[in-house]
Structures are given as C-alpha cells and as structure tokens.
Amino acid sequence: MSKIDLYRNVHMGQRARLFTLAIELGAADITQSGAAAEQADRCLAMTQELRQHADHEDTFIHQLLRERAPEAADALDAEHIRLDAAFGALDERARALPDTPIEALPDAQHALYLALNEMISAYLAHLHVEETVAMPALWQYAGEEELRAVFTAFRSSRTPEQGLDDLRKMLPALPPASREAIVRGLVNADPDQAGHTLTTVSTTLSPGQRIRLYEDLGVPEVWALQGD
The missing domain is CATH 1.20.120 (Four Helix Bundle (Hemerythrin (Met), subunit A))
Structure with a gap:
C-alpha cells in the first residue's frame, strides 16, 4: 500500500x-x-x-x-x-x-x-x-x-463545488491509475449520482483521458453522460 x-x-x-x-x-x-x-x-x-x-x-x-x-x-x-x-x-x-x-x-x-x-x-x-x-x-x-x-x-473545509473544482484542476495532470482511483472513490461514495459525478469531474480531461477513465472504471461513456 x-x-x-x-x-x-x-x-x-x-x-x-x-x-x-x-x-x-x-x-x-x-x-x-x-x-x-x-x-x-x-x-x-x-x-x-x-x-x-x-x-x-x-x-x-x-x-x-x-x-x-x-x-x-x-x-x-x-x-x-x-x-x-x-x-x-x-x-x-x-x-x-x-x-x-x-x-x-x-x-x-x-x-x-x-x-x-x-x-x-x-x-x-x-x-x-x-x-x-x-x-x-x-x-x-x-x-x-x-x-x-x-x-x-481539508476536504471537510471545502464546499462540494470547491472540491469538484479542485479535482478538475488536478485530474488532467495525473497518470491513469491515480485518476481512476480518485474518481472511483467518488463514485462509490454516492452511487446514485455516479453519472453526474463522472460528467462533472471529467470536463477538463482530454477526449483520450476521458475515454480511458471510463474504460478503467468499467462503464460506457454514454452511461456517464446520462448524468448531465
């Protein structure tokens, strides 16, 4: 670990x-x-x-x-x-x-x-x-x-929108495994909002990064877009 x-x-x-x-x-x-x-x-x-x-x-x-x-x-x-x-x-x-x-x-x-x-x-x-x-x-x-x-x-000190903004700034610079682990934790924490969460945090990713994230998470991109 x-x-x-x-x-x-x-x-x-x-x-x-x-x-x-x-x-x-x-x-x-x-x-x-x-x-x-x-x-x-x-x-x-x-x-x-x-x-x-x-x-x-x-x-x-x-x-x-x-x-x-x-x-x-x-x-x-x-x-x-x-x-x-x-x-x-x-x-x-x-x-x-x-x-x-x-x-x-x-x-x-x-x-x-x-x-x-x-x-x-x-x-x-x-x-x-x-x-x-x-x-x-x-x-x-x-x-x-x-x-x-x-x-x-620190996380408790941030509003939900601030926390998402922090992630949008950070995720594009991370390797795929780190990006997937962070986003998987968010999705698992609130499964009912999984599609919306994926769409929100992936707005700053390149198309290739976004596709790779959905592949690593094991979900189709079209499913994630349903959270819009």
Missing part, C-alpha cells in the same frame, strides 16, 4: 497549469481586443490561487510539521518569503499590462512572461522542498492516521 502523500497530486496539477499559462502567455496575440486584460487576469488569478493554496497548507499540514519537524517547517517559511516577492513582482506587471500603450504592448507582454517564469522557477523550488524535505519528515514523525486526518480536515 502506497504512503499517504499530502502534496503529490495537487502539485502535479499546479505544475501542469503553470506551464500551460507560461506557454499561452508567451504565444498570445496581445494586440487583439481584450487580450491584455485576459492575460493579466489569468496571471493574477494564478497568484491568488497559489496564495490560497499556501494558506491551506499552513492551516492543515504545516501546523503538524512544526510540531513534529520544526527544522523542515523553518525551511518552508524561508521559501514563503521568496515566493511572496515573486508573486508581488508578477502581480505588479500584470496589473500594468491592460493600460500599456499599444506600441509598448509587445515589450510589456514579454516582461510579464519573464516575471511569470521567474515566479514559476521560485515556485518549483518551493514544491521540491515540500516534496523532498517536508513530506519525508512527516512520514518519519507522524503516523498514517494523522496524515489521513489532515486530508479529511
């Missing part, structure tokens, strides 16, 4: 969406009407989400970490200071982009692109510390039931 990992799946989803944002910002036609505001809003939404994620970790994971492995918790605190600076620099660039004169937009777009990638670089280093320092410390000093309780407490 695999160990409970408090970071793995959500971090995979974050990496995928950060990389996608960087690629799409770099390739965007910023001269199109509304494009500057759209790209700025996407960057601001991402930093807001990552700040909220850090708050969730601090509330539900890092309190236990501070109790059991304070040195690992100190390492994360230092990372947060560096991340806050990167978030702030990106936000400043993003807020300025929509008001940039059209002739200066290409340079402003590239400056935002660089700020985004600088933030991503800092964030990837932060994820690495959580995955290679914090999680091993928790495995060493906290019991399985305590780690399971962290998961339970």
Whole structure:
C-alpha cells in the first residue's frame, strides 16, 4: 500500500497549469481586443490561487510539521518569503499590462512572461522542498492516521463545488491509475449520482483521458453522460 502523500497530486496539477499559462502567455496575440486584460487576469488569478493554496497548507499540514519537524517547517517559511516577492513582482506587471500603450504592448507582454517564469522557477523550488524535505519528515514523525486526518480536515473545509473544482484542476495532470482511483472513490461514495459525478469531474480531461477513465472504471461513456 502506497504512503499517504499530502502534496503529490495537487502539485502535479499546479505544475501542469503553470506551464500551460507560461506557454499561452508567451504565444498570445496581445494586440487583439481584450487580450491584455485576459492575460493579466489569468496571471493574477494564478497568484491568488497559489496564495490560497499556501494558506491551506499552513492551516492543515504545516501546523503538524512544526510540531513534529520544526527544522523542515523553518525551511518552508524561508521559501514563503521568496515566493511572496515573486508573486508581488508578477502581480505588479500584470496589473500594468491592460493600460500599456499599444506600441509598448509587445515589450510589456514579454516582461510579464519573464516575471511569470521567474515566479514559476521560485515556485518549483518551493514544491521540491515540500516534496523532498517536508513530506519525508512527516512520514518519519507522524503516523498514517494523522496524515489521513489532515486530508479529511481539508476536504471537510471545502464546499462540494470547491472540491469538484479542485479535482478538475488536478485530474488532467495525473497518470491513469491515480485518476481512476480518485474518481472511483467518488463514485462509490454516492452511487446514485455516479453519472453526474463522472460528467462533472471529467470536463477538463482530454477526449483520450476521458475515454480511458471510463474504460478503467468499467462503464460506457454514454452511461456517464446520462448524468448531465
């Protein structure tokens, strides 16, 4: 039985969406009407989400970490200071982009692109510390039931729609076996809503991922669509 990992799946989803944002910002036609505001809003939404994620970790994971492995918790605190600076620099660039004169937009777009990638670089280093320092410390000093309780407490803090949104962000980045295990747990928890659940959580999957999920679950896709 695999160990409970408090970071793995959500971090995979974050990496995928950060990389996608960087690629799409770099390739965007910023001269199109509304494009500057759209790209700025996407960057601001991402930093807001990552700040909220850090708050969730601090509330539900890092309190236990501070109790059991304070040195690992100190390492994360230092990372947060560096991340806050990167978030702030990106936000400043993003807020300025929509008001940039059209002739200066290409340079402003590239400056935002660089700020985004600088933030991503800092964030990837932060994820690495959580995955290679914090999680091993928790495995060493906290019991399985305590780690399971962290998961339970976080899930209980989310509304049903927030929980589904979390999954829609995460599932496309996971390997098929992990995706199937998560969705099977949801379906088994409420069999009467199985079709609706499948349809809802699979909206962000590619067609191939969606077909594979239904095959792994042993249900026809047309059955799942009946939940619409």
